[in-house]
Amino acid sequence: MRLLRARNRRRARGLPASRSTHAVYFLLMHAYGMGGTIRTVHNLAGYLARDHEVTLYSLIRTREEPFFPFPEDITVTPLDDRTEAGRPRGLLGLVSAVLSRIPSVLVHGDDRAYKISSLWTDVQLFRAIRSLRSGVLITTRPALNLIALTLAPPGVITVGQEHMNLGVHKPGLRKAIKRNYGRLDALAVLTDRDRSSYEPLLRSAPTRLVRIPNAVPRLAGGTAQYDSKVVVAAGRLTNQKGFDLLVRAWAQVKPAYPDWTLRIYGSGPWREKLQRMISEHALGENVHLMGRTNHMGEELAKGSIYALSSRFEGFAMVVIEAMSKALPMVAFDCPTGPADVIVAGENGALIKPGDIEGFAAALMEFMDDESKRRRCGMNAQETARTYDLDVVGTQWNELFADLAVPRS
Known part of the structure; x- marks a missing residue:
């Protein structure tokens, strides 16, 4: 790695005064x-493809078709294709099989990407990143950010994205972040609270620290009508999303509002656990695990309230999506994200993390008052407009323009 950095410094001496941002490369885990x-x-890739040549690198590929359709006019390149059709054959296949059994040396061991990485993925990462000569490389998780700032040639602008708050990363990963993120050209975080967390780490570094939230495209379907007796929640069925807390809150709601239902969309390892909780609290007629849906816009519009029970978030994308459907919010004030968009009494309610009674009470306040649901829902829709894809995409283009001219 030291040799790479030395070589990059030598190559940097011959760079022009400005760097090209015409080509944009994203690197995702999957x-x-x-x-x-x-x-x-x-x-974001679809938006930027209007004015840039956009390539999306996927560290791995394990399914033939993407869960979310790829935008038009972008190039998608899987680095480690594990599908039957894409798996290497012949001698290359043999090399791939051998190297795939050896743990990664590039991916940080405390990052979740480490478990799905190997020496084979390292080789593919190295080849892809070192082949770049110019443009912007946007990496999307800590391990990939750390790899980019080491491997990217000097003509490439490195932008790290953080989709989770600093505090949830494991200690070893936080240490690597503190030691190395100052070598990125820019670090993009999602919330003001995230920016405050990273400012002390980057104060003496040339890295641009910017807050650019996730953008929400226009979803299919109408908007909430507030006459349905439905509360909607969505996300991976995991500890992070706190649906166990939501089920316990609903057990307090049901006696007073037996005609209301809770619909939880998503899949994950906690499904059986949540189903048992629903049965234990005799909520089978009121709480429904709906599974995955490709029609979230339509499903959100069928609700009258949105519930966010997460223990922690990076930036709860589905909150903005629900707001765009004019749904009032009831959310735990977890780190980070909800407090950036929810104003208590204006577009929803913020509850102290873990306060199940308070969460249930806030839900019942909205259930009891359709005019409050409507007022807060309309305000929520106004909030969501500031996260429109055109607004956020413009912020990215402004960042690229700033990064194209190196600081003196």
Whole structure:
């Protein structure tokens, strides 16, 4: 790595005064999968393709078709294609099989990407990044950010994205972040709270620290009508999303509002656990695990309230999507994200993290007052307009223009 950095310094001496931003490269862990980060990167890539040549690199590929359709006019390149059709054959296949059994040396061991990486993915990453000569490389998780700032040639502008707050990263990863992020050209975070967390780390570094939120494209379907007795929640069925807390809150809601239902969209390892909780609290007629949907816009519009029960977030994309459907919010004030968009009494309610009774009470306040649902829902829709794809995409283009001219 030291030799690479020395070589980069030598090559940097011959660079022009400005760097090209015409080509934009995204690097995702799994561009073919599902999740908020994947969806937001697809949205942004599609927008930037209007004015840039956009390539989307996927560290791995494990499915033939992407969960979210790829935008038009972008190039998608899987680095480690594990599908039957894409798997290497012959001698290359043998080399791939051998190297795939050896743990990665590039991907940080405390990053979730480490578990799905190997020496083979390292080789593909090295080849892809070192082949770049100019343009902007946007990496989308800590391990990839750290790799980019080491491997990217000096003519390439490196922009790290953080989709999670600093505090949720494991200690070893946080240490690497603190030691190395100052070598990125820019670090883009999603919330003001995130920016405050990273400012002390980058104060003496030339890295541009910017807050650019996730953009929300226009979703299909109408907007909330407030006469349905439905509360909507969505996300991976995991500890992070706190649906166990939401089920416990609903157990307090049901006696007073037995005609209301809770619909939870998403899949994940906690499905059986949540189903048991629903049965134990005798909520089977009121709380429904709906599974995945490709029609989230239409499903959100069927609700009258949105519930965010997360223990922590990076930036809850689905909150802005729900706001765009004019749904009032009830959310735990978890780190980070909800407090950036929810103003208590204006477009929703913010509850102290873990306060199940308070969460239930806030839900019941909205259930009891259609005019409050409507007023807060309309305000929420106004909030969502500031996260429109055209607004956020413009912020990215402004960042590129700034990065094209090196600081003196």
